[in-house]
Amino acid sequence: MPAWIPFWPQTAATSGVVVNTLFVAELAVCFLILVLVFGMMLSFCVRYRRGSPASRTHPVQKTWKWEIGWTVGTLVAFLALFVWGAAIYIWLYKSPPGDIEIYVVGKQWMWKMQHPGGQREIDALHVPVGKIVRLVLASQDVIHSFYIPAFRIKHDVVPGTYETAWFKATETGQYPIECSEFCGTQHADMKGEVIVMEAAAYTRWLAQPGSGPSLAQQGEALFRQYGCSGCHGAGSTVHAPSLAGLSGSLVQLQDGSTVRADERYIRDAILLPENQIVAGFPPVMPSFSGQIGEDDLLKIIAYIQSL
């Protein structure tokens, strides 16, 4: 056991600093209100205890002015905090394009990380300092929640869809990753570590021996194996949409709507193709729901995004 008692968590990302500032400000406002209420109660309890000589004449009568006064007062103070908190939340939860994109698959009871270069890790995540790291989160079984306390970021990982999160680490070091949504017997063991490294060390780590083909290359093999290339390949005679340049583009759907082709769309298009039919194409693609595991799916999507 360390000699000191921790009072404040480590802060090692841009998001951590921003959240700390807001937290301290809101704590200060809450503390002021608490002191006000507690102080009033204490002074009234002492001053107007039974038998005390304090005068009881002319108690406060202006009910409505008082009520409206403190209602508006507290509301204004807290609406400012609401706006501040909402602005940071939108910034945190709308992922920017990442310098690096890493796929994270949660399963009972481990985190599996897949780097674009094909490197794989379990319960560890190596990232460079000062770069925007974008995470695509998937779950293979139940709902998990990906949580790095030192970065003040958290996002539930829901089976059947992709969620995204991002961070920009500011300090090198090792910080815990936790699962914060109860996910079964060994929920408390579903922990890992994010290892923030200097750029040079990170490059060395990426080049370590033993890492095989990149994620997209692995995906290309699976793309053939599952028969996707039979229709979506270059020499195909089937009338299927080309996937080149698909990623990030706007797709026209048969029902007249358009949708941005992000990971979540591509995932749905593979698993539930009949739900979002591309305008001008017959709905002939079979569903792959239940046939492709989360790991393989990520690789195929990485390949499609590389086209």
Add this chain to the structure above:
Amino acid sequence: MATVAADLETPSFLTSENTLSSWLLTRDHKRIALLFFASITVFFFVGGFAATLIRLHLAMPIGFLQPSIYNRMFTMHGVVMVWFFLIPSIPATLGNFLLPLMIGAHDLAFPRLNLASWYVFNLSGLVLLYALIMGGVDTGWTFYTPFSTLYSNGYVLAAAMAVFINGFSTIMTALNFVVTTHRLRAPGMTWYRLPLFVWAIYSTSIVMLLATPVLAMTVLILAVDHVLGVGLFDPGRGGDPLLYQHLFWFYSHPAVYIMILPAMGVVSELVTCYARKTVFGYTGMTLALMAIAVISFFVWGHHMFTAGISIYSAVVFSLMTFFVAVPSAIKVFNWTVTLHKGSISFDAPMIYALGFVLLFTVGGLTGLIVATLALDVHLQDTYFIIAHFHYIMVGGTVSAFFGGLHYWWPKITGRFYPEMWARFAAILTFTGFNLTFFPQFILGYLGMPRRYYAYPPEWQPWNVLSSAGASILAVAYVLPLGYLGWSLIWGRRAGPNPWHATGLEWQVSSPPPQYNFARTPTVTIGPYAYNTEDGSYTAQDGTVHA
């Protein structure tokens, strides 16, 4: 006095009949209140037992319970405390006992339905005990899908059925209260002459009636999913696990207000009586109760800020949550100002009430912290949340329940509790509570997730403090069981109105006679006509007491 002599000749509801069947088949709201009290006391100690094991286990980084046992303990603690103690606690006991007395009625509108509610409650309790004894449930009290439907190996179905049946008891009681409040008020008892406790019970009942059916539907779908494999919440079959969360919180957030509104009613009665002063801003207090009841239906999404709901809906839910704090703030300020220029005595119920105001304020303010979107991202599912809602539900509701129990104890039993012991227990509750739960705020910001059976060693000091506080709290909760039981036989006899209070319930003998009022009283005045300067007061039936 002639009326007292007449009352002494009428046997009280406790002594009028003595057979077992006169209790088990009673239609007297006062006896049914005591039956409910017996049932929820059993469940309070069942839930408390689980809490004791949890805190003992967490005193060490790696405790003595197996993970699967630990997970069953916090699930049992949550399910039992929420549905089998907190929700029925004040309404089914104090509400049942006092509502007819306070409005000048002879009983609730549907006495048989009231008794049926108790039997249904016990049936649901038996089903729950079956689930617990057979092997327990390891999902947490929220039964999140798809874990609960596809992966859990516990008795989810039995526990879900217990909750389903329990809901009918809640609905029966709530319906009874609403109809009683509308139809059975004594002549002259207008809406704005109702004691605030009645307003609180009334607004609670409205929320119960509107929210509980949604819980029933949700649990039923969960059961169908679980048994027949329909897959409405199963992503593997095209279902949506978040749909379950929406439905669950659409009930369970209003349920938080089901737990706290009656407590606010109790505290309003206590503060005004022991300050010998009319409550400040009566109309504001009633409107605040109703506003909380309404807004409580529009904030459920704040449990899902990190779950993957749309960013903009999260913003709206956050805003609504800030709005619901406004009526709560009005209430806190009004209780405080009620003390101003009062003549305050610090009997045990008042100590509980003042403790409630402080703990509720801390719970409310930390509620705003977790309602702030960016902060919730960090704090969601950590011990900060645990501390926050225990400040509301335990520091708030349980304190108010004990305060109300002491305050009306002389009315219910005809005997005084031992005052010094009660004050000691009240202060012990406040101390033990803060020591238990304040360290959990710090653990939460440090990033300790809830439902973890093990944690890193550096967090041990805060956990040890919390467990130490829990042991004090346990003593503070067991103590009343001893001295209140003692007072049943050896307690000093209390007259009809030991606190010199103004409510109609204090104008009948203690314990009240079987049909409450020999003649239906006529109400001529609002509820809190206390004269602070000379200590006199005017009861609601118009009688002036020096």
